[in-house]
Amino acid sequence: MSTRQTLRAGVLGCGEIGRRGHIPGFQAAGIEVVAVCDTNLPRAQTVAKEMHVSRAYADYKELLADPDIDVVSVGLPNVLHAPVTIAALEAGKHVLCEKPFATSPALAEQMIAASRRAGKMLSINQHLRFEGSSRAMREAVAEGRLGHVYLADVRMIRSSGIPGYGSWFTNKDMAGAGALYDIGVHMLDLAMFLLGFPKVTAVRGMLSSALGEQKIGLGGWGIDRGTSGRFDVDDTAIAHIALADGGLIRLIVTWAAFGASEERVTLFGTQGGADRSPDRYGRDTPLRFYQAGKGGMDAVIPDLSRYPSGGASASIASFISAIRGESPLMVKPEEALQTTRILELIQQSALSGREIAA
Template structure:
């Protein structure tokens, strides 16, 4: 295996679907630090197609064959959620560093298994929460880190898509493969980014509810993914929750794939309220608000730059390998997100608040 401090990191990609292709395109843009050398997929013709598209020299017949390849230092895992844990564990135990697509796992028990193996092997693992790396998100975090918000005590986060159910009847809408609907798909982004802005407090209790008003009737479908109209839809299409954190703050979450939501933006949003100021982050804009001489003053927050967020995530991952440091989107952060997701689903099923023990 190459010495990561002196050579480019050599990557393989497991999963040649749409997300896998995005990672391939990203890695090919990082030729100074990365080399894309292998790909595999359960549908081998698709892997061969991607190999041609992205100039990948080796197409492996299986994930097992790819993970046994001594010419690879790291792998990207971009497969349905059900397979995140077994493939990540196998990769770590094979001595590979891992970029793992979100969510970390289909549930928190599987996420905890990944955490345990990552800690035992010492390999670098990053969860692909690329929203943390956008120029605007980094600018917002810089304002927060300067202390301009004071104590952040209340946050509202979400992503309300009005007509965006992906791949109706495919793995996206099957609970056994995906683990859930918009909550585990896009909600995990909003939980992750909100907690990142808040400084990483731990959740201590969760109350939530999920609904399925569109998907079971084949309504509200979007353009992502390939539908299978003979398939199954047994996940939610909207989720709402209130999360209490160990520092006393609260995080409210609302996400949907489909909803009759008039006058609500389709863009992801986070509204941070602090003792000294607040930030409203919606889509590609952000504003800082505070009181000066008893008057409300609002100023725009400009992105730090226009760098590609996925390229920055990959560079951060590679730098973490070289430095032996923990990525900011770490295994523990992914596990925390999974615990919140599980608690929301449990709360919806039972109608009760779910308390989380971190001992």
């Protein structure tokens, strides 16, 4: 590790998120990406050439040994997040890991311990937190404008969104879980963020793989996707998460469903409500606040223009700012550990068919 003032990045994984999210995100933040890595070396070399990156490695250990690199992103299949993140921290790099943070709470704890030992920053690309609508909802909750939020209803329904039959996404040994880890973690993290990471008391979960097993619902994501091959993960995850303050998070996510695609976050509070639905209200003004009015409930369209735009670029810019000490870390690994514990409880509950105490 050098003592240069200028940060330089390495990107691990040249698949969809590495190419579309991480490299452009670092570059937009003014950080030079000096190396990329992918076991598919021709893929890494092509991406490096197209995106003005000077080095391409096939082995992540070679990239981690590169002294020019201060910060890395981990955009690899889920089961690699923990070992590669720990190796990167031990090599003295700051790490932005993809979601899901880890495939078990024990691994998440080891990642946090490695970050503390190394004195390097660790964060997770939970970029939905950076959307203007998420910021506005979080402010409303934190300022008490909604009163006590007794229900956070979060859903991401993709009617045809299975990321390739036979890809790592649908292989339990590589992914750990399916829709639960792919999109469930996004919506769960968002709900927990909006509510200020409340204490959870019990979880009831249900997982289904009925459409995936029929090989229907194929979607567009996944660089190595096929139309046949192994599928042994969930395509749907549903959970009721009971909170110590008496509230509830209801989570519904699915990669494939006989129903319309929808992404929605609704907060029901004792003094007001919030509803984020790009499908219902349009992408430009996706959020409504609800408050008591003369004739019943008034819907208010908030001005989101004062919030910076979201996405992976906002998440990466925020992480870089935290490394430089210019702002606090927005996505803390301890929060991701809490989310990882809930994801495990959802799986345990689904297996046992019972509610599990947290």
